[in-house]
Amino acid sequence: MKYNEYKQLDYAGLAEEVRAYWKQNRVFEKSVETREGNPTFVFYEGPPSANGAPGIHHVMARAVKDIFCRYKTLQGFQVVRKGGWDTHGLPIELQVEKELGIIKDDIGKTISVEEYNARCRETVMRFKHQWDDLTERMGYWVDLNNPYITFDNQYIESNWALLKKLYDKGYLYKGYTIQPYSPSDGTGLSSHELNQPGCYKEVKDTSIVAQFKVTRDAQSDFLFTRPTGDVFILAWTTTPWTLPSNTALAVGEKISYVQINTFNPYTHQPVSVVLAKALVGKYFSEKNKDLALTDYKPGDKAIPYEMVQEFTGRELVGLRYEQLMPYLQPFYDADKAFQVIAGDFVTTEDGTGVVHTSPTFGADDFRVAKQHGIPALTVKDELGNELPTVDKRGKFINEIGLRLQEGVQKYNIKTHKPLGPDDFYVKNYTNEDESHPDYKNTDVIISIILKEENKAFKVEKYEHTYPHSWRTDKPILYYPLDAWFIKTTAVKSRLIELNKTINWKPESTGSGRFGNWLENLVDWNLSRSRYWGTPLPIWRTEDGDEEICIGSVVELDREIERSVAAGVMTENPLRKAGGTGATAEASEKESLLDKAEELLKKAIGAEDENAQFQMGDFDYYSFDLHRPYVDNIVLVSPSGKPMKRETDLIDVWFDSGAMPYAQWHYPFENKEIFEQNFPADFIAEGVDQTRGWFFTLHALAVMLEDSVAFKNVIANGLVLDKNGNKMSKRLGNAIDPFETIGRFGPDATRWYMIVNAPPWDNLKFNIDGITEIQRRFFGTLQNTYSFFALYANLDGFTFQEAEVPVAQRTESDRWIISRLNTLVQEVAAFFDDYDPTKAARAIQDFVTDDLSNWYVRLNRKRFWKGELNQDKRAAYQTLYTCLETVAKLASPIAPFYMDRLFLDLNRVSGRSQAESIHLEFFPDVQQDLIDVDLEQRMHLAQTVSSLVHSLRKKQMIKVRQPLSRILVPILDEKTKNQLQAVEDLILSEVNVKTLEYLEDTTGILVKKIKPNFKRLGQVFGPKLKLVTAQIQQMGQEDIAKMEREGFFEIPLGEDDTTVLSREDVEILSEDIPGWLVASEGSLTVALDITITEDLKLEGMARELVNRLQNLRKDSGLDVQDKIRVFLQEGQEEVAAALRAYGAYISEEVQAVELKLVPEISDATVLELDEFNLPVHLEVAH
């Protein structure tokens, strides 16, 4: 049996062949099966969405996942990899809407929800085959045959079970969140709708800088040192209608603020105001700076001011102030209201650097208020529901309207019509005639009242862009809308605590991005008002007094039965074939009628009359838990009232965060499997998932299991184009993964992506980089293999014999084996640390530098010369072991190529029973074979050789010309011993006869002395410069004295001295007078370049060998062919060389005859340096 030899390797074709081999031999399946019973390594696949084509970045992300799963398999772990699909969500809905040319509003009107969802279901898997294809082509091993699918009824049922568990724990509640809302059409708007062209309009609104009166207490006392009048904090708003519901003021902690004494421009009363220092110029004119406060008379145009003090926002945090418009009081947490808090969104771009906060009408406001426990200003309706101060039509509630009406009367405000308490719309939603001379909108009325009451510091028109409804063109409001939340804040500290146990790669994503997110956690808003998603399983009575959270299909069935019995529903759709929208597969399935019959029998047979439907009794394909079917189900409350489902869908991130449970239809089935596969040992996704999947996995695991969901995580970066720009189809810089893999094969593509940058850095993807990897790494490795295969085949080396004991192998064999074991150790450590890049780099450096460029180069002759003796066998065995081990180490990253390499080797040797490298085991480190000294001295040999090469180069003496000796000055005994051990290697590598050591007793070495800065710096500190100068002044004699005596005294300053010890300096030899020297670090090499007559002849012999070898090759001779050689007489040099080295030449070129002849027919002319030589060469038979 022969080792496969390849003329030219087609990497992409090779991968396809290996892929077919894997498929045929079920290698992936076996890689899991053969590990049955072993410890498991749990991996979770973050589900991709198949509604778009996969991109090159998916190759990157999936390569990372694949590498560690394969690595752990090699280590003997069983790694079950269940694939999955993310199938719900807005992107799919938007895509369908785009394709159908409809908008969300049309759903339920021009298209039924049923049709719409059917369309989504169909769209979502549109690119599945492309994904599957890429998965296989790139060699990502994941179980595609039994994936979890998030729209599956069983998956949804699992979600429901989890939701119910959260509900029962009190973690699921209905609250509100601030969203864009259009009173003119009575509906919320999505951010997508808000981004429609024309929605943002340029409008002029009334803006107010309001004065919030500071309450004097211990903390605020520093503001009352010398104020004139009351102390106020100035806060700016462009929505004065939100002022009655103000409950806090936000400042920036790091922003500088000032206190200024001045006069209110409307009431002319003395006031002392606080605002951001950077914005003083906006309200106070520089030219009034010098006016005296005492000179001010009410009505003066120029208002004097005086800066009292400056401080940071941090000092304001916690201050209390009086409610600006005390019309209503918060009915909970009232003691927390009306204080200054820190807000990270506060800027000094405009306004006063203080932001008026109204938790019911601003998203930021809502968030910071929540974080600081500030209450919102709301009222309770007759049912006890919390309502904001503005109703859903955009009008102030009666309580506020009455007070505004009072204000209008009290301050004699002229309006275009008499205003009742029900007339205060916050925007013009009633189409009032704005051109009426006395028309005043609510904002204006509020500003007049505030001016009168000495609460407004500045009122002006402000032009800005403001969003409007795309239907009615009326302004929208940011308004609290109902939503269901998961109370993640309840477990915040536990989330943070457990996060600290997760190994994040990179660490900063875990502690920084993710950690900060947890620190600023708000409750998880689950609600989505869409159609294609997991429905929220909560049914409620209209008054909200009674509700039920459904946790399973069985439970739903039971409740429907109750509802049917109560006459609320007429039939149970779950028990009717096709009742709730049977999917296509359903018709092919067993009819539920049969099922029902069976159940009936069961029920009759059962003793328990109340025998219930049980899990497993349902045909999950005969109904559909999606909208609209689930909305048609009306349940009945304990008190007999109908309960309708809350129409919300849940956030799709819940779907994916639930995958550890729902992928197994847990808790309904597979309890054991779930328990064995939770939590994950490892997951990997893009860093953009930090607040997505990483968070939802973590949150659900902590809330449901009080555990992490994953122990190790790689958050990988983006794949950018070669210029560092984001790839996009629009820009045309997107890379097609199929094309790339088709051209370069998956191995080089994967290797490039991994070796080039750590996964968590962004990758600048450059096709040229793959070419380079292919040439440099795969090409070199393949060359090495080819070299091995060529000679192993000639010699019939099959590695059947016993291994030559390592101790009996050559220095270079033992060296490469030592390096190999060091490599195994390093690679394992890097993989264990989830750092594939360092692993790949280590392997690559080993292959190109150590194995190919040093070991093989140095040992070529051993492979092609002579019989298959023990030395040759040792060489083959060594190289074989290196190749096989490298294949194993690299197989997680380049799975196809390495398997082929392994199989090509193993096919002949049969050393392994495994059908594939991926069924093999990761090599053990053989510590006893690692010889650090040996590695060091080989490094020394490489350095010396390099120095000699460089000297030859300078003298233009070719390597083929032998030289007589190298001289190395020896400064310490160890170096000498090290060098002696590798002497032969060096001499043959650089073609020199002897290596001599120059012990420094003669004094002919010129030495150099350098301070040991690290040591001296610690001792002398600031005086180091003096010491350095003194050391540099030391002459050859001083250095010799120091070496002799071990210390040296130097002057230090005026009349101080210090004694330097041998360790304080570094002494190296720099030059040998009269020799050609080169040095690197502390190593110096001198070369004797005298070419004697004999050396010259030997050089000539080598020249002849070289030319004849070339001729053999050019003539197309086989390596083992014997030849006869005839040379033209006439060159004395040639004749002399032949006399002296004829035997050597004959052996090298495998000549059975080599002689000079007077006449040559059929001659080829060899070109030598100084003459041409006609020769004739023929094969000897």
Place this chain on the structure above:
RNA sequence: GGGCUUGUAGCUCAGGUGGUUAGAGCGCUACACUGAUAAUGUAGAGGUCCGUGGUUCGAGUCCACGCAGGCCCA
């Protein structure tokens, strides 16, 4: 605006705990070598280590403030 992250040769990247002459590969130039040859060796050119301050005897490395790119969030 906030959080995180990156910035070192034309390109891609290394540069524990500070130590004085900042490296590798590719690319470029020149030369050499040639039973691995679409390989290899040697040498050369190529650097305000993003900027500005600071700490220190000494900063690519530590600190502060910026600038530019990226991601996420507002």
